[in-house]
Structures are given as C-alpha cells and as structure tokens.
Amino acid sequence: MITQDLPDGWTLTAVAGPVPAELVGVRVRARVPGTSHTALLDEGLIPDPYLDRNEDVLAWMRRTDWAYERQLDLDPAADDERVDLVFDGIDTVATLTLDGHELGRTANQHRSYRFDVRGLLRPDTQRLRVLLHSAIVHAESEAERLGARPLAYPQPFNMVRKMACSFGWDWGPDLQTAGLWKPVRVERWRTARLAQVRPLVTVDADGTGRVRVHADLERSGLPGGDLPVTVRARVLGADVTVVVPRDRTEAVVELEVPHAPLWWPVGHGSQPLPELTVTLGTASADEPLDTWTRRIGFRTVEVDTAPDDDGTPFTFRVNGRPIFVKGANWIPDDHLLTRITRERLTRRFDQAVEANLNLLRVWGGGIYESDDFYELADERGLLVWQDFLLACAAYPEEQPIWDELEAEARENVARLTPHPSLVLWNGGNENLWGFMDWGWQEDLQGRTWGLRIATELLKGVVAELDPTRPYADGSPYSPGFALDEVHPNHPDHGTHHEWEVWNRVDYTVYRDDVPRFCSEFGFQGPPTWTTLTRAVRTDDGGPLTKDDPTFLLHQKADDGNGKLDRGLAPHLGVPDDFADWHWATQLNQARAVAFAIEHYRSWWPRTAGAIVWQLNDCWPVTSWAAVDGDERPKPLWHALRRAYAPRLLxxxxxxxxxxxxxxxxxxxxxxxxxxxxxxxxxxxxxxxxxxxxxxxxxxxxxxxxxxxxxxxxxxxxxxxxxxxxxxxxxxxxxxxxxLALDPSPLTATVTPVQDGYRVDVTARSLARSVTLHVDRFDPDAVVDTALVDVPGGETASFHVRTTVRADPEALTRPPVLRTANDVVVPRAPQTAAGAARDLESSR
The missing domain is CATH 2.60.40.10 (Immunoglobulins)
Known part of the structure; x- marks a missing residue:
C-alpha cells in the first residue's frame, strides 16, 4: 500500500450564511486537520473565541457554510490498482466532489469515510472540494422532519452526529466548529487490504494469554483481487499464519502465549505492552500487501453486578482483583479539537496519575478520543470507561440516525479493542435518568427516545465485536432492572449521579447516601487567577467582578454564582472582595469534592468507585474541573491528590x-x-x-x-x-x-533551592488549608502541595519550582500565600455550650 497524506494545499472560503462583509469571498490558506475557526485564527481574521466575549462575536460562524478545496495531481490508476480518498474525520455535514463529480455526503463527525476514485482520475490537475453545511441548520431540519425530542439544552444536538458539547454546555462555549478535523490521505493498493483488525485478548486461569485476531479484508474487485491471501499474526514469540481463500473476506488467527505478562491498573502492578503485528500477503509476493501494528495488554476485566444484601454492586475486577475506582470524568481537552496534541494529552495524563487517579471516564457529550489518548492510558495504567456518544437528550431511533450510530459504534469498538486500559463500554450519559425524571415522557408523546439504541443496538455491537469487555446501558443505571422497576439513579443499585449537591443542597448531604458506585458528582470553582485574568477582562479594563457580563459568559452553569455563594455560606461565609471570593470558591470546591471522596472511600467495598466531575476544561471558564483551560491545576487538583492517595486517614x-x-x-x-x-x-x-x-x-x-x-x-x-x-x-x-480562627496565623520564610524556592510556614494557631497560589508569582510556577492544615506550633514546607528570581518574599504573603483563616467570614460568636449543642444536633 502506498499512502500520500494531504495536510497542505487547502484553502477555506465562507460560501453561505451571515458572513461579515470583510470575509465575503475571501479565500484563506488552511491546514488539515483543521476547522474554520483554526484556519481563520491562523490568518488573524477572527479574534480568539476563548477571550472575553468573543464567543458571542463569532456567533455568525454557526450558520455559515464553508468550502475546503485543494488541487490533486494523481497518476491514473493501473489496471489492478485501487485508489481511495480517505477522510478520517469530517466535521460534520458535508458534500464532497472531485471536479464536480459528487463522491458522497456525510453527516457524522464520529466515523471515517473512504471513496474509491480510481475511475475519476485524469492525468491533469483536478480539484477536490468539501462543502461543509451548517450543522445547526441541518439539525433543525432533522428536528422538523422527525419531530423534536427533549434535551437538556436549547439547540437540537441530538439530531446530528456531531460532538454534543460543540453546541455549548454548562462548562463549554457554543462555537459549532466545521472542518476536516482528522487527516485526509490517498491510499493506493492492490489485491486486498486490512479493512479492520480486532484483537480480542483473554487470559486463562492458568495464566495462558490468548489473542484471537479477527481480520476483515476488503478485496479490490480488480484483476488479482480474487487471489488467495495470507494473514499472519505475531506477538511474544507466538507466530501463526492462516490462508484466506479467494472467496472469503475475513480471517481469524489464534495466538497462544504461555505465562503471559499481566497488565494492571496503576497502583496494582506493571503495564507490559507487547507488540502485535498483523500482515496481509500473498504467496507470490515478498512485500506484504498491508500491515497493522498495535501494542496490546494481557488482562481480564469484568463488572460484578450480582445482587447482594445492599442492592446491586458495580465493582470492577481486573485480573480477578476488585478495584476501587478513583476516577475523573473527561471532556475534550480543547474545544478546538485539532489543537489537541499527544504532548498536551501527555501533560494531562501525568496530572491524572499524579493526582492518584486510576480511571478516566470519556463522557458521552464529547468524542471518541484519538489513538494517542488510549495509548497513553495503556502506558500509565489508567483505566478508561468509554461512553458511546449520547448525552442528556432523547435520541430518535429512526433513520438515518440509527444507521449512523451503528456505523460509528462498529468502527470505534473495533478500533479500540487493542487497548487494555479500556474496561467498559457505556450506552450514554443521563438519558435513562432524563426519561424518568426530566419531563420527557409527556413531551415525547410516544415518539422514540433512544431506549432501543442503548439496550439493543449498542449492546449488540459490543457483544458481537468485543465480548471481552462489559457493557452498561447508561450512566446512571440500575443493572438488571427495567426503568419502572428500579429507578436508574437509585444509589443502592449500579451507578449513581449525585447532583442534588451543587444544585440544591449542601455538600454535607453527600453522607446521606452510600452509593454502590458514584460515576458523577462535583462542585464548581473558578480557574486559577492567571488563567482568569488572561482570558476574562472587563470592557472598560477595570477590576473584575463576579457579576461582570464577561465573567458571566465564562460561567455557563444555571445560577452558577448563586450556587457558589449558597455553597460557601455554611462553611466559609461569602466574602465581598472579588479576589477573596475567588479563593474562597476555589477552596470550597476542593473541600466539597474531598468530603465526598473520603466518604465514598470509607465505605469500600460497598461503594466501589467515585468518578468526580471533572478532570479538565476545554477553555477558560468557571467549572467543575480540577485542571483549568490553560492547563494549570486548581486547588481541587491538590484535594484529589490527597483524597485519592493510596493511604488515607x-x-x-x-x-x-x-x-x-x-x-x-x-x-x-x-x-x-x-x-x-x-x-x-x-x-x-x-x-x-x-x-x-x-x-x-x-x-x-x-x-x-x-x-x-x-x-x-x-x-x-x-x-x-x-x-x-x-x-x-x-x-x-x-x-x-x-471556629475561633486567627486570621493571620502564619510566619513564613523562603529559601532558594536549585530549581526554585522552599517556603516554610509555621503556625502560631491552627492554619487551615494553607496554599501558595504560585501562578500569581510566576504563571509557569509549580508547587508540590496545597491545602495543608498546619496545627498550631507546627511547620509545613512547600517546594516551588520556578525560574523567576525577582522578589521571592512575595511567596510569603498574600495574594500568593493564603489560608482559609484569612478569607473566612465568621458567623456571630457563640458560646462553647451553644457550639456543643450544634455539634450534637448535627450528628
């Protein structure tokens, strides 16, 4: 096979819609992968959509049609040669033409497309055009045709197979990107190619590893395309070849590895990843027709849902060992997806491991992540719970959505089979719960809403293509029960989402339930000060306030600031000063989540996991994330690190x-x-x-x-x-x-060390949640710990890595050095006897 990548030579033009006058007819250079946003940003033609109120400024892009074009100079095909144009990902609704001849139409961001162009090639220069239609216009048209379905947000993201959060979420912008978001290439091949390879890996009780390699072939349909071919698979010394007769397009190769090295989650063992190579060949040719190589891992995985005295568990077992899941939910790490690099993902995964996480849940309103994502998870022992991409909405079961869902599911289930980190396929996010509790049944009036998608279509795809992994109908989900038998969000059965806390009640209410597995819970807090002040600025350049329109555009939650204030009041009070409020809300976020995690962990094995919402952000925003949109850890990240530590008191x-x-x-x-x-x-x-x-x-x-x-x-x-x-x-x-806290309980000294400074703080009286906001000293600085409670008379040390040498004493005072003591708004004093009575009544 000969491959020619097509990253360069593209142009982008806005061809229809509410295009600003200065961009009408303008043709700009574009790179692939890319989108209309990234192309215009690269040329300086639009402002950064993440800054200030530029999200609103760029609203015109949502209803604009775009054309990607480039020249193609390809040699005509030989008599026995296929020539395919391959698009790994198109965002989203597109018509593709070559010299005006329609190649096809697409309406699914989550799958690839392949077009046989051998019969269209000419010896002169040809023109490839991808016309991208507005996804929201398409979705509105489908909603009109099929009948609207209820969903959690105003725009009908459930009517098009596009990243749901592209239309905005309660932590993300509404940009509605359009583009060629994955690579495009030309593939020239003869006889046959490996269309799909699925290694199903199991381990026998005696430790023998087995790899059952399913190879699906595409034959060229040209002279030589009906030859017998061979499929050879090799791993760890096991080497087996099978012959595929001329009338067959599939093969199964069985490999056996005695005493296979086991792959374990982080904290439970090592992560050996032997290389599996599959080659397609013919008896008459020395060079292979096609080759496929991936790293695999030998491990078993199951989810125990056998009913017990407390209800229905949801306990992961890897290699037979029950695992307490210390997890976080994952959203796309940049709303502009083509900017997500392996290097950026590496930084995020390192932050996850350093925070003592052992699982990431890829949430259903995002994307099936890149190969880089799952490879990094394999290497680090981070388990992956993968949602199918359905979230917070009723989804039509009619065509074409049914077939599109099946196509994307088949492609991605097969693609991800090599990865030992992947331990669960999940049928969607909060759709079962929404049907029961969010008023959908009255709105639907008997129309389809996705139940068969979760319980038949997706479950069937996993059972057929990847029976080595468990499947759940959704999250939250009560395994083994119909929706009208046990509520899908019942804490005693299966997975549970706890959102009464944050939305309506104080975080101490976490202790009212002992869920079998909490797959979503969380609390909001603003980004680090440096991230916030870089991206969120007032129109007049004055001081930022929490009620400023720009701040509110970067606070997407319904009544978000009100919930932050109501969450603060019983614990720290509500400061008036914005900088104090910023620190207090960050601190309260960290404490709320740590409170929940410590409660859940104390109930192991009855509670078998906690997946906090969320690890990361996709832009600068006040959100539930532990790492903000500029990649800086918030205080919550340090709270996760402590609450998820291997050993905890x-x-x-x-x-x-x-x-x-x-x-x-x-x-x-x-x-x-x-x-x-x-x-x-x-x-x-x-x-x-x-x-x-x-x-x-x-x-x-x-x-x-x-x-x-x-x-x-x-x-x-x-x-x-x-x-x-x-x-x-x-x-x-x-x-x-x-508490009778001293508002200024610390003395601090700073000492230069090789890579920065050591800051020693000594408490005259109890100092609560001592934290160095090192970004306020140096935007690139990193500190080793935070949120440290220092008892009276004791000393704690902080290691600050930085190259900045100006004014190190700034590390010893506000706004860098902060405590809960200096931000708390005390309630009216009460007597010790009164406090004792309150203590007794709270138990």
Missing part, C-alpha cells in the same frame, strides 16, 4: 459516633500506631491517645475514637490531629465560620 460518622477510617489501597498491610491528639487551636495538647492497628491490603479499617479525644470541650477552639506514619488528618468539629 479520615474521620467519618458511623452509628452516631465518629470513627477513624483507615483506607489502605495498597498491596501491603498497613500497620502501626496511630497518634491521636485533641488540641487547642494554639497547639496546646488537651488529650492524646495511641492506638495500635493493622489494615489489610486493598481494605478499609474503622476504629472508634477513644473517649479522651472523641468529644471536644469547646468545639469552636479545638482540633483533632491523627497521624499514622507520614499520613495525617486534621479534624474539626465545627465549620470554619464557627
């Missing part, structure tokens, strides 16, 4: 008393003597106890707090410190608004 209520939960997510026994100390905020010890304990591997131990340290004399002025080895937790009995 946390104080949790059980049966009206406080217990010390000792969470051991490691292969060894965790044993030792935990030191428990009840102290005044200034560090004076009031009572201390030592408790010998041991907790088995992959287990949680619960230990009652001894009476000496279990109950404070003055809840507003005392703290409990528990330390086991190098793991510590600091527990207070009341919220910070009720």
């Amino acid at each position: 946390t104080v949790q209520p059980r049966d009206d008393r406080d217990m010390l939960a000792v969470v051991n997510d490691t292969a060894g026994i965790w044993q030792g003597v935990v030191h428990l100390s009840r102290r005044r905020l200034d560090g004076t010890t009031l009572a201390e106890v030592e408790l010998a304990l041991a907790v088995g591997a992959w287990s949680v131990g619960l230990f009652g707090l001894p009476s000496e340290v279990a109950t404070p004399d003055d809840p507003t002025g005392e703290v409990l410190v528990a330390r086991l080895g190098d793991v510590q937790t600091v527990h207070t009995w009341v919220e910070d608004v009720d």
Whole structure:
C-alpha cells in the first residue's frame, strides 16, 4: 500500500450564511486537520473565541457554510490498482466532489469515510472540494422532519452526529466548529487490504494469554483481487499464519502465549505492552500487501453486578482483583479539537496519575478520543470507561440516525479493542435518568427516545465485536432492572449521579447516601487567577467582578454564582472582595469534592468507585474541573491528590459516633500506631491517645475514637490531629465560620533551592488549608502541595519550582500565600455550650 497524506494545499472560503462583509469571498490558506475557526485564527481574521466575549462575536460562524478545496495531481490508476480518498474525520455535514463529480455526503463527525476514485482520475490537475453545511441548520431540519425530542439544552444536538458539547454546555462555549478535523490521505493498493483488525485478548486461569485476531479484508474487485491471501499474526514469540481463500473476506488467527505478562491498573502492578503485528500477503509476493501494528495488554476485566444484601454492586475486577475506582470524568481537552496534541494529552495524563487517579471516564457529550489518548492510558495504567456518544437528550431511533450510530459504534469498538486500559463500554450519559425524571415522557408523546439504541443496538455491537469487555446501558443505571422497576439513579443499585449537591443542597448531604458506585458528582470553582485574568477582562479594563457580563459568559452553569455563594455560606461565609471570593470558591470546591471522596472511600467495598466531575476544561471558564483551560491545576487538583492517595486517614460518622477510617489501597498491610491528639487551636495538647492497628491490603479499617479525644470541650477552639506514619488528618468539629480562627496565623520564610524556592510556614494557631497560589508569582510556577492544615506550633514546607528570581518574599504573603483563616467570614460568636449543642444536633 502506498499512502500520500494531504495536510497542505487547502484553502477555506465562507460560501453561505451571515458572513461579515470583510470575509465575503475571501479565500484563506488552511491546514488539515483543521476547522474554520483554526484556519481563520491562523490568518488573524477572527479574534480568539476563548477571550472575553468573543464567543458571542463569532456567533455568525454557526450558520455559515464553508468550502475546503485543494488541487490533486494523481497518476491514473493501473489496471489492478485501487485508489481511495480517505477522510478520517469530517466535521460534520458535508458534500464532497472531485471536479464536480459528487463522491458522497456525510453527516457524522464520529466515523471515517473512504471513496474509491480510481475511475475519476485524469492525468491533469483536478480539484477536490468539501462543502461543509451548517450543522445547526441541518439539525433543525432533522428536528422538523422527525419531530423534536427533549434535551437538556436549547439547540437540537441530538439530531446530528456531531460532538454534543460543540453546541455549548454548562462548562463549554457554543462555537459549532466545521472542518476536516482528522487527516485526509490517498491510499493506493492492490489485491486486498486490512479493512479492520480486532484483537480480542483473554487470559486463562492458568495464566495462558490468548489473542484471537479477527481480520476483515476488503478485496479490490480488480484483476488479482480474487487471489488467495495470507494473514499472519505475531506477538511474544507466538507466530501463526492462516490462508484466506479467494472467496472469503475475513480471517481469524489464534495466538497462544504461555505465562503471559499481566497488565494492571496503576497502583496494582506493571503495564507490559507487547507488540502485535498483523500482515496481509500473498504467496507470490515478498512485500506484504498491508500491515497493522498495535501494542496490546494481557488482562481480564469484568463488572460484578450480582445482587447482594445492599442492592446491586458495580465493582470492577481486573485480573480477578476488585478495584476501587478513583476516577475523573473527561471532556475534550480543547474545544478546538485539532489543537489537541499527544504532548498536551501527555501533560494531562501525568496530572491524572499524579493526582492518584486510576480511571478516566470519556463522557458521552464529547468524542471518541484519538489513538494517542488510549495509548497513553495503556502506558500509565489508567483505566478508561468509554461512553458511546449520547448525552442528556432523547435520541430518535429512526433513520438515518440509527444507521449512523451503528456505523460509528462498529468502527470505534473495533478500533479500540487493542487497548487494555479500556474496561467498559457505556450506552450514554443521563438519558435513562432524563426519561424518568426530566419531563420527557409527556413531551415525547410516544415518539422514540433512544431506549432501543442503548439496550439493543449498542449492546449488540459490543457483544458481537468485543465480548471481552462489559457493557452498561447508561450512566446512571440500575443493572438488571427495567426503568419502572428500579429507578436508574437509585444509589443502592449500579451507578449513581449525585447532583442534588451543587444544585440544591449542601455538600454535607453527600453522607446521606452510600452509593454502590458514584460515576458523577462535583462542585464548581473558578480557574486559577492567571488563567482568569488572561482570558476574562472587563470592557472598560477595570477590576473584575463576579457579576461582570464577561465573567458571566465564562460561567455557563444555571445560577452558577448563586450556587457558589449558597455553597460557601455554611462553611466559609461569602466574602465581598472579588479576589477573596475567588479563593474562597476555589477552596470550597476542593473541600466539597474531598468530603465526598473520603466518604465514598470509607465505605469500600460497598461503594466501589467515585468518578468526580471533572478532570479538565476545554477553555477558560468557571467549572467543575480540577485542571483549568490553560492547563494549570486548581486547588481541587491538590484535594484529589490527597483524597485519592493510596493511604488515607479520615474521620467519618458511623452509628452516631465518629470513627477513624483507615483506607489502605495498597498491596501491603498497613500497620502501626496511630497518634491521636485533641488540641487547642494554639497547639496546646488537651488529650492524646495511641492506638495500635493493622489494615489489610486493598481494605478499609474503622476504629472508634477513644473517649479522651472523641468529644471536644469547646468545639469552636479545638482540633483533632491523627497521624499514622507520614499520613495525617486534621479534624474539626465545627465549620470554619464557627471556629475561633486567627486570621493571620502564619510566619513564613523562603529559601532558594536549585530549581526554585522552599517556603516554610509555621503556625502560631491552627492554619487551615494553607496554599501558595504560585501562578500569581510566576504563571509557569509549580508547587508540590496545597491545602495543608498546619496545627498550631507546627511547620509545613512547600517546594516551588520556578525560574523567576525577582522578589521571592512575595511567596510569603498574600495574594500568593493564603489560608482559609484569612478569607473566612465568621458567623456571630457563640458560646462553647451553644457550639456543643450544634455539634450534637448535627450528628
């Protein structure tokens, strides 16, 4: 096979729609992969859509048609040669022509397209044209034709197979890109090619690895195309060749690997990735006709949903071992998808692993991610839960959507079979829940809404093409029950989404349920200060406020700021100053999520996983993300790192008393003597106890707090410190608004080190959530830890990596060095007896 990539030589023209006068008829250079947005940005013809209110400025692009064009100089095909034009991804609704001859029409961003052009080639220069029609105009037309279906947002994204969040979401912009978003190439080939290769990998009980390689062939249909061919597969010394008769277009090659090296999730073992090579050939030719190479991993995966005394579990087992999922939901890492590089994904995956995550859930309103994404997950041992791309909407089961869904599912299920990181196919996001609770049934009036897509179509594709992996009908989902038997979001059955917290109730309500698996929960917070002030500026250049129209354009959640304030009030109060409010909301986000994770982890194995919403952002925005749109970690990222740590101490209520939960997510026994100390905020010890304990591997131990340290004399002025080895937790009995916190509890010193500075802080009194906002010192600086509770009389150290050498003392004072103490808005003072009564009533 001869391949010719076509990245250059393209032009882009706006050909219809509300095009600004200055762009009418303008033809600009364009690269592929690319979109109308990236091409115009490269030429300086539009402003950055991520800055200020430019999202609104560029609204005209949503209803514009575009033409990508280039010249083709291709030699005519030989008598036995196929020549194909291959488009790996078209965004989205397009008509393709070669010298005016229509090659085909497309309406699906999530699949590839191949066109046989051998009969159209001429010896002179030809013109390839891709006319991209407005996706929203197409979707509106389909909604009119099929009948509208209910959905969570105003625009009918459920009527076109395009990235749903391209039309905007409660964390993302409404840009509605159009373009050739994946590579385009010419392929010249003879006899046959490997159309699809699916390695199904299993491991026997005795450790023998098996690879069943399914190879689907396309024959040329030309002279020589009916020859017998061979398919050869090789991995780890296993080498098998089969002959495919002239009348067949598929082959299965069975490989057996004794004592196969097992692939494990991060934290559970190593990630060996042997190379599997599949070649297609003929008996008469030395050179192969086609070659396919991927790395694979030997492992087994299942999800345990066998009913038990507590309901229906949802527990991942990898190589037979139950795994507590420490996860985060993933959205496309840049709304302009063609800017996502392997290097950018590498940085994000490294942040995920450093935050002690072991799973990413690819959410159903985004895309099937690139090969780079799954390869990086394989290398790092990050499990991947893959949604099919259906989210928060009722989807028609009529044509052409049914066939398009089947085509994209077949292509992507087959494409992703090599990846050991992929452990679940999921039928969609919140669609089952939406049907039950969001008023859809009345709106639908009996029209189709996607139930058969989830329970028949997608389930059937996975069963046929990839039976080695489990499938779930949706998330949330109660396995084994019809929708009218058990609610799909019932916490006792299967997967659960917890959105009462954030939307309606305080985050302490997380403890009211013990879900079997929480696949969505989260809390909002703004991006880092540097990211915010770079991208979100007032029209007059004045100070930013949370009510400024530009800030609100980058706050997409319904009543987002109101929910932030209501979430702050019981814990930190609501500061008036914007910089204080920014820090307080970031802190509250981190605490809310950590509160949930510690609760969920303390209930293992009843609760078998937590997937926070969300790891990443696609642009600068106030959102639920731990890493903002400029790739900077928010305080939440540090909270995840601590809450998901392999070993965790946390104080949790059980049966009206406080217990010390000792969470051991490691292969060894965790044993030792935990030191428990009840102290005044200034560090004076009031009572201390030592408790010998041991907790088995992959287990949680619960230990009652001894009476000496279990109950404070003055809840507003005392703290409990528990330390086991190098793991510590600091527990207070009341919220910070009720603690007698010193507003300025620290002294700090800074010392130069080879790659930056060490900042040492000493607390005169309890210092809560000590954090260095190093981006306010150097936008590129990185700090090793944050949100550190420093008991009175103790010292904590922070390592800041930076090349900036100006004014290092800035690291020792606001706005860089902050604590909860300096931002809390205290409630009216109350007596110790009153605080004790409040403590008792809260239990």
